[in-house]
Ligand code: HEM
């Protein structure tokens with residue numbers, strides 16, 4: 308190996324290492340921090356008496372984040388056996404579904420996905436049922452469990 | 462050219478290698494379909510200029526973005542005009558690039574030795590789509606919010622890495638303030654600069670390899 312070959316090789320290696328390093332650091336820098344630090348928080352939703360006797364009811368749960376009041380929609384469903392909360396987030400690409408009372412179905416405005424009242428897919432592109440959120444009744448109030456960033460509070 | 466330019470060129474010397482820039486002989490058999498690339502470039506220039514102007518008033522913040530767009534639309538002198546021109550030329554850019562690509566495809570201008578220019582063209586097309594996508598979020602209204610939610614969710618359907626890619630694009634789990642800032646930066650900084658570099662390469666190769674050449 309000549310002196311020139313050695314130097315050229317070294318320079319090439321240094322440049323490749325720099326480019327790789329910068330790319331990795333840049334990607335890591337861009338990746339959002341704090342995703343892991345989410346915890347399950349039970350957010351106040353409604354009075355126990357306001358629970359639907361039968362069928363689907365649209366409600367909201369509330370929390371504060373960075374000093375702002377957030378109110379997020381959720382569907383409370385009561386069927387013969389149980390009461391549960393369904394997330395309105397379509398499992399296809401994340402639009403919010405609407406409840407259609409006449410058809411007793413959830414219909415997604417984005418690509419026409421349809422779910423029955425228990426959240427199971429009837430037709431359309433959604434790959435799976437609407438997510439069920441944990442629901443807890445305590446001291447006459449209904450609470451919905453959601454994963455929130457550490458900074459948020461119920 | 463003019464005296465002022467000649468004085469500058471004594472220092473820069475860009476004239477010699479570009480001699481007769483406007484007087485070059487065109488190869489026979491061209492038609493107006495060969496202007497589509499130029500039309501796309503013109504749209505890009507209009508977008509660049511109107512974009513620079515809009516960036517003087519637009520505020521890329523969760524709380525103020527929507528209001529600032531209303532201000533541009535209603536209060537800023539000719540704001541409605543600049544904004545409309547930006548929107549329309551964005552649409553036209555996509556139309557012209559697609560037509561230009563079809564022309565290149567039909568006339569088989571992608572063949573060697575111009576294959577790299579085809580690749581550069583494809584990257585330009587991708588940057589143009591990305592610019593349209595990121596720009597669409599900036600008004601920060603219901604339509605742009607949900608379009609971005611759906612659009613970025615598509616990344617999550619890629620196996621294994623998809624979810625992380627989506628978080629990376631969004632700058633968080635959901636579309637929010639950090640997505641808006643991220644998209645703003647991409648839209649006014651990263652993508653225009655990338656496109657300028659790509660277009661330089663594109664035109665350089667057009668000049669070196671010729672526009673018609675062997676088919
Ligand atoms: C902003 C986007 C674009 C601009 C401004 C642009 C502009 C131009 C211009 C001005 C020319 C020379 C004249 C002409 O053929 O029209 C050209 C040539 C060319 N473009 Fe593009 N272009 C763009 C996108 C694309 C795309 C998406 C492709 C292919 C996927 C592409 C492939 C080519 C090729 C292969 C040539 C050489 C044509 C030949 O030799 O006949 N360009 N482009």
Ligand code: FES
Nearest residue numbers: 397399400415420
């Ligand atoms: S997002 Fe609901 S059907 Fe596509």
